[in-house]
Structures are given as structure tokens and as C-alpha cells.
Amino acid sequence: METTVTKTGTEDKIWGGGNQPLKVSYGKMMMWFFILSDALTFSGFLASYGFSRFKFIDSWPIADEVFNHFPFLHGVDAPMYYVALMTFILIFSSVTMVLAVDAGHRMQQKKVIFYMFLTIIGGAIFVGSQAWEWKNFIKGEYGAVETKGGQILQFVDGEGHRVGLKDIAIVDTHKDRAQHERKNGIWFKKEATLPTYTIEEIRNGFEKRKDLLIRTQTLTEKGQKTILSRTESLKRMQADAIGIVEGANLTHNEYGTPLFANFFFFITGFHGFHVFSGVVINIIIFINVILGTYERRKNYEMVEKVGLYWHFVDLVWVFVFTFFYLV
Amino acid sequence: MAHDTAHHESNTGRIWKVFILLSVVTIVEVILGIIKPAFLVETTLISMKLLNWIFIILTIYKAYYITWAFMHMEGETKGLRRSVVWTGVFLICYLVFILLTEGDYVFEVFKNGYVSWDF
CATH class of the missing domain: 1.20.120.80 (Cytochrome c oxidase, subunit III, four-helix bundle)
Known part of the structure; x- marks a missing residue:
């Protein structure tokens, strides 16, 4: 045994x-x-x-x-x-x-x-x-905006509740940006799936809704995310935001650092x-x-x-x- | 192994006791994680929140019971126990120490250096 x-x-x-x-x-x-x-x-x-x-x-x-x-x-x-x-x-x-x-x-x-x-x-x-x-x-869940430097900007309303991209975007009905697929043009080239909204749609919607603020990745002393003032928020949306992120993969992450x-x-x-x-x-x-x-x-x-x-x-x-x- | 069959006669009582212990510790961890008591978050000990120290200590406590009771490390010879546990504990402590020190240094460079990254 x-x-x-x-x-x-x-x-x-x-x-x-x-x-x-x-x-x-x-x-x-x-x-x-x-x-x-x-x-x-x-x-x-x-x-x-x-x-x-x-x-x-x-x-x-x-x-x-x-x-x-x-x-x-x-x-x-x-x-x-x-x-x-x-x-x-x-x-x-x-x-x-x-x-x-x-x-x-x-x-x-x-x-x-x-x-x-x-x-x-x-x-x-x-x-x-x-x-x-x-x-x-x-x-x-909510989606976020990415800046030139790869920082994530999330949206909150006046009370600090998160707001999703779908509630912000003013959808442009004349949008003519189409996803490039392999069957169109050069056969070996294609692009990744386009995000649901363009950055312009989010930017326009953000300017319309006066109660919206931006939440950055930076943590405060109390361990919560920093919320910017309305003017600062507008400035960041105009100057830095270049694209939108929905969900997470190995290169982009709507919750913060990839x-x-x-x-x-x-x-x-x-x-x-x-x-x-x-x-x-x-x-x-x-x-x-x-x-x-x-x-x-x-x-x-x-x-x-x-x-x-x-x-x-x-x-x-x-x-x-x-x-x-x-x- | 003959000696095993002898002292394995009724171990179920201890197994259930350890299970209850692990469950209670997990529940405590989850509750602390949800309510995050202010005084535990605000107090820091060796540059880490007290709450995080509590989580880490409870985790090691659970790990001890899993290894000793479930994996039956307590029944193995001293030689096997030490060659597995001491090797692991020593190397892990060493690795964690150097990597966390380095991570903290990189953070200081990002914060105080002339690198702009928030744009």
C-alpha cells in the first residue's frame, strides 16, 4: 500500500x-x-x-x-x-x-x-x-471619452451619478462615416468596428446638457474620482478629447488605465x-x-x-x- | 500509507469547522469592502491604508488554513513542509518588496518629474 x-x-x-x-x-x-x-x-x-x-x-x-x-x-x-x-x-x-x-x-x-x-x-x-x-x-457600462494622452474622462450629472454615452450623444443623422471592410477597396485592408457614437456627437451633447460634468481618473484624498467644474470640463472636452471608449480590451479601457x-x-x-x-x-x-x-x-x-x-x-x-x- | 489511514479516521468535523471559519472571514472581508469604514481608510500604516492591511492579513490567514487543513500540510513531515512553504514565502516576499519599491519610485518620477502625462 x-x-x-x-x-x-x-x-x-x-x-x-x-x-x-x-x-x-x-x-x-x-x-x-x-x-x-x-x-x-x-x-x-x-x-x-x-x-x-x-x-x-x-x-x-x-x-x-x-x-x-x-x-x-x-x-x-x-x-x-x-x-x-x-x-x-x-x-x-x-x-x-x-x-x-x-x-x-x-x-x-x-x-x-x-x-x-x-x-x-x-x-x-x-x-x-x-x-x-x-x-x-x-x-x-457607461462608456467614456479618451484624450490625446490616453486619459479616460467619464461623465457625471450634478449629483455625481454616472451618465452613459447614449444619454449624452446627439446623433447626427447625416453621418456618412462607414466602416471600411475588406470587400471594399484593397482586399487586405480593413478597420476595427466603429464606435457607436463619434466624438463630435458626444461633444455637442455635452455642451447642450448644462448639468454634465467630467470625472477624471485622478483619485482624491478620500479615494474617490476627481470631478471637474463645468468650465474645466468644457475645456477638456474641446481641447483634449479625441475619441470614445466603450467597454474594455487590451488597449482601451473605459474604466481607467488599460x-x-x-x-x-x-x-x-x-x-x-x-x-x-x-x-x-x-x-x-x-x-x-x-x-x-x-x-x-x-x-x-x-x-x-x-x-x-x-x-x-x-x-x-x-x-x-x-x-x-x-x- | 498505513499511518495516514489511522489518523484520518474522522476528519470531517475539522473540515466543516475550517469551512465555517473561511466563510466567516470572507463575509467579514466583503462587508468591510462594501462599507469601507472611514477610520480604517484614513489611517495609514507603513504607507498603506489600515483597511488594506486587514484584507492582506485576513487573506494570509485564509491561505494558512487552506494549506494546513485542506491540503493537509500539517500532516506532512517537517522537511517537506519547510522546503515548500519557506521557499515560497521567502521568494514571494523578496519579489513583492523589490517590485513595490520600484513601483513607488516610478510613481514619484511621474509626479515630480518634468513629464506631462495628463493631456
């Missing part, structure tokens, strides 16, 4: 290969060291996120304003509720995993099947939720990929448990090894949650 490998007859000989260093099987020890190296990769990402954040410490986007959606609650400001729920789902799937490992130690196949099933479901829900978060972030979007996509994407591969590995082991492979081996150590990986994914999420959503 020492390992999953057939005995070699060298168990008692220290140099014969049958001895277990650190009293742990080969597979489990290698899983630990893989986890260590993966933890260092993740901390490299998170530390460079910290670097960029310290670099823009007075203009970083406020996470509560970015991630404030909840399924089926449209237009309700729900900061962090959904991501807190996701965190619970992942922690809970970690619990069911450790219960599966525990049942495995006691050789209870039925219980292992049940708990691993719950773990897989939890992981799948988590990946789905992550995709939904991405969708909201990419789509954006670096925020880059790190968000990269870190949560890398973590999501880990969750996805964790689910796939769990499914493989789950099938093996159903087939009774480990019953025949009289040893459920494989469940323990994938369990280690699964807990690690949860561990990373605890840190991502803190540094992206809370701090």
Missing part, C-alpha cells in the same frame, strides 16, 4: 529506490513542488500587478465601480456581491474535494463519487461565472485556465473512481493528488480576490 507502483522488492534498502524521502510518495511530492513553482508564477503576476498599481497609485480604477453586476439584477449597483458568491462556490468545492479525499482514505467509493461530482459542478459554475464577469467587463484591463484579463484568465484544467483532471479521476480503478489498487492517493491541485486553485483565488476586488 506504499505507492501506486508495484513493489520492487527493494522497500527496505535505502539506496534501492523503495525508500520514500520525506515520507511521501513520489507523485505527491512532485505535486507539491509543481504547486510551489506555480505559486511563484502567480505571485510574479500579482507582484507585477502591484508594481503597476503603485505606479498609478493616485489614478487606479475603483474595483467596486467596475464589478458591480449581479445576474438578473439589471441596473442595480451590487458591488462585489457576485464575486463574493463565486469565492464561496470555489471554497465550497474545495471542501467537497477534501471530503472526497477523506472518504478515499476510508475506502468509501460511493462517497468519493458523490463528493467529486459536487466538486466538478462547483468548478464548472465558477468558470462560467468568470466568463460572465469577463463579458460584463468587455461590454462596459493596464487594469490587461492584468485583469491575464491574471483571472490564467487562473480560470487553471480552474478549467482542474475540472478536466477531476473528471478523469472521477471516471476512474466510478470504474473502480482505485478500489482495485486499494488506494485512493490519486484523488488526494488532484485534490492538492484543486485546493491550490482555490488558494490562488483567495489572493486574486483580495488584490483585484478588495484592496
